Amino acid sequence: MSKLENKVASYAIVGFGSIGQALAKAFARKGIDVSVATTRDPESFASVAAAIGPDIIPTTLAEAVKADVIFLAVHFESHPDVAKAMPTWQGKTIVDVTNAYGVPPEKLGGQPSARVVAQAFTGGKLVKGFIHLVASVLEQDPAVQGGRRVVFLASDDDGAAAEIGALAENLGFAPIKLGGLSEGGLLVQAHGKNWGQLIFKDLVKFDG
Numbered sequence: 001m002s003k004l005e006n007k008v009a010s011y012a013i014v015g016f017g018s019i020g021q022a023l024a025k026a027f028a029r030k031g032i033d034v035s036v037a038t039t040r041d042p043e044s045f046a047s048v049a050a051a052i053g054p055d056i057i058p059t060t061l062a063e064a065v066k067a068d069v070i071f072l073a074v075h076f077e078s079h080p081d082v083a084k085a086m087p088t089w090q091g092k093t094i095v096d097v098t099n100a101y102g103v104p105p106e107k108l109g110g111q112p113s114a115r116v117v118a119q120a121f122t123g124g125k126l127v128k129g130f131i132h133l134v135a136s137v138l139e140q141d142p143a144v145q146g147g148r149r150v151v152f153l154a155s156d157d158d159g160a161a162a163e164i165g166a167l168a169e170n171l172g173f174a175p176i177k178l179g180g181l182s183e184g185g186l187l188v189q190a191h192g193k194n195w196g197q198l199i200f201k202d203l204v205k206f207d208g
């Protein structure tokens with residue numbers, strides 16, 4: 001195996017509100033380091049990060065976006081500001097956890113919001129995922145009822161979907177791939193004032 005294949009991916013969560021903190025709890029549960037960033041000075045949310053666990057590393061947006069895998073846990077309207085943090089997202093995987101609920105479809109050129117986000121993060125590979133659960137459920141241990149809580153993933157890049165699928169497994173979830181952003185992605189995101197069919201479905205996959 002080459003040095004490159006051996007490299008352990010680095011992770012960041014941009015946005016440390018309800019969903020960002022729920023994701024951070026999943027990383028903390030498994031002792032996986034993850035950087036977290038907001039618009040604010042990292043010191044202002046260091047105590048919140050420390051309360052979740054020592055693996056949660058408060059940092060600036062400029063530092064966080066150096067990670068290999070970046071969870072986008074900001075409001076949909078803020079995604080262009082985050083996208084500006086790098087001239088190119090080549091080599092990076094963005095996990096889009098945003099929901100464009102209430103954004104008129106015509107403002108998105110009729111496209112699923114994940115495609116709009118993918119275009120903003122030029123050169124990056126985008127996976128829509130970890131989005132169908134409310135934060136209060138996502139933050140819980142996914143080992144429930146003798147099975148594992150499901151997370152849905154959609155991407156136009158099979159390699160990126162596999163990478164985030166493996167991460168989801170490592171975090172204790174049961175990943176289910178839904179296909180590309182325009183098909184599967186629409187099942188787990190809002191479109192105008194309609195929710196995707198799989199949103200807020202608290203599914204558990206039984207392993208037995």
Ligand SMILES: NC(=O)c1ccc[n+]([C@@H]2O[C@H](COP(=O)([O-])OP(=O)(O)OC[C@H]3O[C@@H](n4cnc5c(N)ncnc54)[C@H](OP(=O)(O)O)[C@@H]3O)[C@@H](O)[C@H]2O)c1
Binds near residue numbers: 074099
């Ligand atoms: N809450 C849920 O149950 C839920 C479920 C599924 C999906 N989602 C989606 O997840 C996303 C986040 O929702 P939320 O409920 O977690 O929102 P939230 O509690 O309001 O948190 C938003 C976070 O984004 C940060 N942020 C805003 N602009 C930023 C920028 N330009 N750079 C870096 N960080 C920035 C904010 O930091 P500052 O404090 O510095 O502004 C804050 O930490 C939304 O798109 C939402 O639709 C939410």
